[in-house]
Amino acid sequence: MSYIGKKLNVNEVTKSVAKKHLFIVLKNVFLYAFLICMSYILLYPILFLISNALRSKEDLFDPSVIWIPKYITFSNFEYANVLLSYPTAIKNTLLMLIPSVIIQTFICMMVGYGFARFRFAEREILFTILLFTIIVPLQTIIVPLYVKFRYFDFLYIGKLLGFITGKPLTVNLLDTPWPFYILNLFGMGIRSSLYIFVFRQFFRNMPVELEEAAKIDGCGPFSTFIRIMVPNATGAIITVMLFSIVWHWNDYYVSAMFYNENLPISVMLTVLNNRMSMIQDAYNLSSEDIYLMGSTVLEAGCLMVILPLIVIYIIGQRYFTESIERTGIVG
């Protein structure tokens, strides 16, 4: 609002200031009302899980118990710990997850950069295929993939050796994390295409001057990528890494396909109910107890599965949101 060149009318100024203040107050009221409602909707399932996981079997029949159980018990967690083989399952998950996430992020960034910044004849058609790979879920190709990793033979080298030894040389990669590593290395891991897409959009929006400056200083395309583009892509990298961690952690379809033993945590959760007899023997429970506690133990298990993610998220959240703010390199 400009008062320059106008005769100052005090009344008018106070009015406009008051109007502005009212606007700010209203905006805040609206903002907080909205956030509180949304928080309730978003936190409801977690509160529900916590409330149910703490229930003892007496609370299940008590209609007066709505949120806070009368007989708080931690035995559900104890049972879930046994049923999930928690420490082993977590170990299996991490063994698959950590290398996968690192490989996936780097490869997707490289490919995304290639798509964003270089012109070559088949780029558009390849990019259309990339979109197609995002929407074709693994379900349609999982059986051939299963066979591929059961008799894994890299680039048909094994078959070639087979002419010498008489029998094709293949490796069984099932029950190891290698299928995940290999798929990620070739940009075909869980949601890799999506990350390539994200990186491509990110790099497309970066100023060309940066690359030109690097080129003048004598950087080749690869050193430009490693030394200029990667450090500047921290925001996109952290975003993609977080997604990658979450989706590898939560994946149960692919893992259930590739693992028979060494099951990761999310697959263990899907079979939790089938393993109920384990606690029946270990804790001398009646089969009626087992039937009743089925859902509360499952809910405790759910909490235990997402707990590490929540911890990672709450710790990393600060860096994460800060990095979102600091992604801008222009201006």
Next chain:
Amino acid sequence: MIKTNPFKQIFRRKLTLRQKEAMYGRLFVLPWVIGLIVFFIIPFVNSVYYTFQKLSLGDQGLEFSFIGWENYIYAFTKDPNYVKNLTSSITNMLYEVPIVIVFSIFVAYLLKDEFKGRTFARTIFFFPVIIASGVVITVLKENVLGGSTSNMVASSTTIFKAENLRAVLINAGIPRWFSMYVVDIVNKIFDLTWRSGVQILLILAALHNIPKSFYEVAIIEGATEWEKFWKITFPMISPTVYVAIIYSIIDYFTDYGNQVMRMVVDEANKGRFEYSTTIAIIYFLVVMVIILIVNRVIGKRVVYLT
């Protein structure tokens, strides 16, 4: 005259600057292309091959017999649910995706500026990203939203349903189709908010990427908030909004709650792998066409800085 290695000369002459650039681009994309061929196209062709077969469990494992287009014909003419589910998935997508996108932009815009409790709000809004993609959400949906009989809490989840709202709206003289639409959205609020975590995140990152100087100029020029949004913010985040739209469409179609996806998984579990693949392939061809149309329509309107 300086003598040079003729091979070197040919090699040099062959690669113009543009060719060099193309070569480097191909090198960057190479790992993905190998992966595409080995781990996608070959398995995919295999799967397509299955759709023309009948699979049965014989003495020596799986047995195939060629039956031509029968699986496809069955899907379109004999299966009572497939066409119905397919069309309802598409129509649902057409109105759910815009809501998710508008909601995400709105929330990202709210979360962008400094206010008390922003960190807390952000933590909560990205919460669904952690949970919504895994097995936990399936359990939650069965126990929280589906209303299992094993515990009393399930009955209280009707707070997320708007049973009476429809009657109120129709009595208020609002057209029937519109009130149905509103009620439908209200009923889906839980689902929709839970599905916009990723989009909010992407858009928020994009909002922070807009140079502050752009706004400074706009303020000096005397732009209003409204003008600032449509003239600066929106064009600047349009590439990300485009990603978010594509992501939402794909997320919608590949969600296990989707009727067609459920059919695909169910049929595979029943052991009718060839039919499961058939309906999946038809489905994803349809989705591909939709995405290509969206790409045509929106992709052209996206503003890139460079």
